[in-house]
Amino acid sequence: MLIDESILFSNFWDFDHNVPNYCMSPLPGKTEDVNGSCVGGYFLGINNYIPNDRKLASAEVIKFLTSEYVQKEIILKYFRSFSGLYKLYDDSEVCSYTDCELIKNIQGIERPSSIIDNYDYYSSKYTNLISKFLFNNKPINEVLNEIENITKIHYYSIKTSKTGLVFFIILLFLFCSVLFSISLLFIPKYKKNIKFLSNDLWIIYIFGVLLIVASGFTKFGKVTEVNCYLNYILMSFGLNFFLTPILYELLVKFPKINDYSEWLKINKFKFIALIEFINVIFNILLLFSPINIENSILDGKKNYSKCNINNAYGIFIRIFQTIIPLIKYILINILIYFEWNLKETLQDVRLLISIMGVNGILYILVTIFKILRIDDYIFYYSLYLCIILIFTLTNHSYFFIIRVLIKEFSKSNEILNDEETSNSKSISIKKNMTTDYSYQESNTKSSQVSNEIGTLYNNNSEISVLSDIIKIHYTKYYYK
Secondary structure, three states, rough: OOOOOOOOOOOOOOOOEEEEEEEEOOOOOOOOOOOOEEEEEOOOOOOOOOOOOOOOHHHHHHHHOOOHHHHHHHHHHHHHOOOOHHHHHHHHOHHOOOOOOOHOOOOOOEEEHHHHOOHHHHHHHHHHHHHHHOOOOOOHHHHHHHHHEEEEEEEEOOOOOHHHHHHHHHHHHHHHHHHHHHHHHOHHHOOOOOOOHHHHHHHHHHHHHHHHHHHHHHOOOOOOOOHHHHHHHHHHHHHHHHHHHHHHHHHHHOEEOHHHHHHHHOOOOHHHHHHHHHHHHHHHHHHHOOOEEEEEOOOOOOOEEEEEEOOOHHHHHHHHHHHHHHHHHHHHHHHHHHHHOOOOHHHHHHHHHHHHHHHHHHHHHHHHHHHHHOOOOOOOHHHHHHHHHHHHHHHHHHHHHHHHHHHHHHHHHHHHHHHHOOOHHHHHHHHHEEEEHHHHHHHHHHHHHHHHHHOOOOOOOOHHHHHHHHHHHHHHOOOO
């Protein structure tokens, strides 16, 4: 249309400095001396995966292409195009064949081609939205908001979302509550109700829960590599510190007295240090893996970023970081089966299986969460934080709140029962005799089960192992 001279004004790219009967000028703006012009061009880069000598050679080529000589003699003079080297427009020779004042007055706006995977999609979307405003009377505020959302990356924040503020307050309250629960360990009235672990093991356990809760705070604000690393490391240490004390206690209280359990009793911190040292190594190795900030660009919805490791080395490390707590989780459940009838920890173990069951469901939910593609960023991050909240509430609340209430309630019932019964010594003696009989009966029962199976399958080693497993499961007291 320019060539045919059939248009009065045209908003177009520069393709020649001299178009007959037309002259170029800056696009008019709303305010005087304010204009805009879309800036485009080519990107030059050097492959990071080539030998250093080739990198140096490539750098010399780029230096040559961006030199004053090439920009002046070839880009400006020969091709009659424009150069990004602005100081050339102060050269009188250049100004003899280029409108330098025009170039100096143009206020460039870079195309978002570097932040959009599909620029054609962006351009089409942008044009359609402008058309809806011009021809379909779509409100300007809606159009501008939708244009911004094409490229804008939204972050889960206490400022941009009421949901984010609510979850932040809940996380903060939960963190302080877990931290405060340490004081219960040193109050005799409550300590006797939470004696499943020793104080030092409880502190390690609580520290693990605190790290898990703290990992939730890394989801607020702009997604950066630092936040991603912190989230991975806090969650890894948190899960391991949470599971290790429980695993240790169950290993020590194995019904069948053995050398391993005895060694663990006198080498508590050696065992914990050794088992956690492996986790420390993998977390250090993770720091050498690049993290990709993946932008989820969504059509008609709000874009958001999330952490992603897509290199083989990083994936390998993350798999091992997942396997370590999974092995601990499986061992804990196996030991719960072995200690199911052990009188010393009967109530703790039987209620612990409920917690492990909930944890198993949460592990599955986390796996599904990582696989699913969720388009709503608020729902995406809120779901992650919900899993953390449920995990903390079901585990920590049981040990430090529900457990205490159960014990106190049981104690009240015992007092009432004692008041209803007489102080007869014969009843007391009878109870003692019953207890002794129960002890003998339980051991007799487990021995009978073991002996019966052993008699029927005396020559079968596999059944012999099964016999030992059943005997351990049914026993109520420690034995050699």
